[in-house]
Amino acid sequence: MIEFVLTIQDILERKSFKSAKVIAGSKGLNNQVKWSHILEIKEFETLINGGELILTTGVGLQLDLTTQLKYLKNLIEKNAAGMCIEIGPYFKEIPIELIKLADEHDFPLIIFEEVVRFVDITQDLHTLIINQHHQWLSQLDTLSTKFIDLSLSPNGILKILQELNHYFRQGVLFITDNSKSYYYPSEIKELETSIRSFIEKSQSDMTVQRNFTLSNETFALMPVKGLGQVWGHLCLQVQQPMSNEFFFLILDRAALAIAQILLRNRTIQERKQNMEDELVQNLIKGRDYEQDDVQTYLPAASRNMYFRIFVMQLDSSEVNIVEEDWEEMKLQRSMLVRSIFKRLGFFPAVSSKRTEITVIASFIAADHLKEKTDRFEQIIQSIKDMKDTSTFCGDECKFGVSRVYKDIAQVREGYVEAKKTITLKKSDIVNTYFYNDLGVNRLLLLLIESKQLENYVHDYLDVILSYDQKYESDLFTTLCIYLECNGVKNETADRLFIVRQTLYNRLEKLETLLGSNFMEPSNRLALEVAIKAYQILLKQNNNEGKPVFLV
Numbered sequence: 397m398i399e400f401v402l403t404i405q406d407i408l409e410r411k412s413f414k415s416a417k418v419i420a421g422s423k424g425l426n427n428q429v430k431w432s433h434i435l436e437i438k439e440f441e442t443l444i445n446g447g448e449l450i451l452t453t454g455v456g457l458q459l460d461l462t463t464q465l466k467y468l469k470n471l472i473e474k475n476a477a478g479m480c481i482e483i484g485p486y487f488k489e490i491p492i493e494l495i496k497l498a499d500e501h502d503f504p505l506i507i508f509e510e511v512v513r514f515v516d517i518t519q520d521l522h523t524l525i526i527n528q529h530h531q532w533l534s535q536l537d538t539l540s541t542k543f544i545d546l547s548l549s550p551n552g553i554l555k556i557l558q559e560l561n562h563y564f565r566q567g568v569l570f571i572t573d574n575s576k577s578y579y580y581p582s583e584i585k586e587l588e589t590s591i592r593s594f595i596e597k598s599q600s601d602m603t604v605q606r607n608f609t610l611s612n613e614t615f616a617l618m619p620v621k622g623l624g625q626v627w628g629h630l631c632l633q634v635q636q637p638m639s640n641e642f643f644f645l646i647l648d649r650a651a652l653a654i655a656q657i658l659l660r661n662r663t664i665q666e667r668k669q670n671m672e673d674e675l676v677q678n679l680i681k682g683r684d685y686e687q688d689d690v691q692t693y694l695p696a697a698s699r700n701m702y703f704r705i706f707v708m709q710l711d712s713s714e715v716n717i718v719e720e721d722w723e724e725m726k727l728q729r730s731m732l733v734r735s736i737f738k739r740l741g742f743f744p745a746v747s748s749k750r751t752e753i754t755v756i757a758s759f760i761a762a763d764h765l766k767e768k769t770d771r772f773e774q775i776i777q778s779i780k781d782m783k784d785t786s787t788f789c790g791d792e793c794k795f796g797v798s799r800v801y802k803d804i805a806q807v808r809e810g811y812v813e814a815k816k817t818i819t820l821k822k823s824d825i826v827n828t829y830f831y832n833d834l835g836v837n838r839l840l841l842l843l844i845e846s847k848q849l850e851n852y853v854h855d856y857l858d859v860i861l862s863y864d865q866k867y868e869s870d871l872f873t874t875l876c877i878y879l880e881c882n883g884v885k886n887e888t889a890d891r892l893f894i895v896r897q898t899l900y901n902r903l904e905k906l907e908t909l910l911g912s913n914f915m916e917p918s919n920r921l922a923l924e925v926a927i928k929a930y931q932i933l934l935k936q937n938n939n940e941g942k943p944v945f946l947v
Contacts (some may be wrong), residue, residue: 411522434452617629618647742771
């Protein structure tokens with residue numbers, strides 16, 4: 397690597413500075429010199445940008461000490477690299493106050509004790525700086541071309557990191573936003589976790605190039621951006637915080653080449669996701685599909701390979717997202733959900749729609765373990781915990797999971813089961829995400845589909861509901877609580893907040909309307925099913941905006 401910083405120490409070795417003498421600020425000899433400037437006026441604030449080596453004889457300056465101190469302070473505040481003073485008519489000697497001020501700020505103060513030609517000095521320094529800039533640009537162009545070439549090769553990101561390591565002789569990492577990382581050499585991997593944690597905690601400060609120190613290690617950071625987003629961070633070990641523009645230009649070219657790789661990969665991912673999405677939709681809707689797609693996006697059938705259909709419903713307000721934003725969100729959602737399932741050992745095929753995500757969640761399990769739901773419960777909890785993500789708000793999602801299947805032809809059946817589970821869960825009829833656990837509600841769902849549920853409710857509850865409506869009584873609630881308490885009168889009265897005699901009167905009326913044997917097992921079961929069905933119909937009508945169900 398060519399040293400691309402010209403310092404005052406370097407300049408002091410030039411022939412034009414053979415008569416120069418450093419009288420103050422010797423600790424600042426490593427200050428970078430970006431240009432030289434002959435300055436013979438008092439008001440110069442708009443004339444320098446920082447990094448200049450100031451050459452002066454003092455002509456035009458008032459010679460009182462206060463003016464001289466103010467002049468030097470202004471140079472220090474404007475980040476000048478240092479100042480050279482020719483000892484002569486205007487400065488016969490340097491006041492001790494100026495020397496003390498320069499030392500306090502490590503600001504190099506250099507004197508020429510014999511006459512020098514400032515024009516020769518500036519010509520020498522400017523020629524050196526311009527030639528050096530030419531070398532910088534030439535080398536930057538060479539590196540940029542190499543980075544682009546590497547970005548087109550297999551394992552391009554790793555090869556770009558290797559090139560950076562070869563050039564700077566320092567460890568380098570690329571930390572992505574999806575938990576994946578690249579690093580070179582291998583021993584620097586041990587820093588990955590702490591760097592990732594630092595980046596995640598400092599997101600607001602990580603969108604621009606900067607230096608940071610972590611565990612006594614200093615790093616230069618360059619964000620890798622694409623499509624208006626930060627996709628990751630390039631981190632290079634350095635000996636000390638770097639401010640050299642050329643240094644960060646090299647990192648910027650490397651970041652640009654990496655962004656090109658990520659953009660191509662993203663395009664491939666989008667194409668793959670769209671094809672995967674289409675396959676899942678064809679399967680859940682019972683449409684024809686390409687067998688090759690099944691082999692590409694679903695694991696091969698085997699003795700212990702099973703699947704469940706996992707459906708997640710999202711906030712309906714997202715239907716208003718514009719198409720350009722939706723395509724990006726669709727990919728992000730699919731990648732996020734897929735990563736969660738993969739992390740727990742599934743082989744997922746994902747379809748992401750604006751208000752629904754469907755996953756064919758394939759998994760390997762022994763026969764006696766295939767019905768276990770713990771991993772699905774972990775997935776649901778992981779999603780519900782996502783409260784600060786731009787993709788969706790987890791605690792507003794609704795979930796449904798089908799039974800276990802093996803035959804791909806049963807995907808549609810599993811999808812219907814998952815959707816039915818969501819319907820009942822949203823209606824507060826059940827407190828489960830799994831179709832297997834719906835119990836008698838599965839039979840009620842069949843009655844809903846056959847349009848027989850209302851008839852069933854009429855047959856068993858008509859007499860009670862009609863009585864309550866006519867006399868404004870509360871026999872239906874009494875019956876529900878009495879059944880829930882398994883016929884225990886004390887508990888029933890307590891839950892209804894009534895005295896036992898009032899309960900006895902209501903039970904007598906129930907026996908009159910339903911028959912004295914309404915608590916016998918078969919009659920009791922029929923009534924419990926009818927009550928559950930009635931609750932489903934009430935909730936369903938409320939959700940659909942229909943009039944409340946009445947017999």
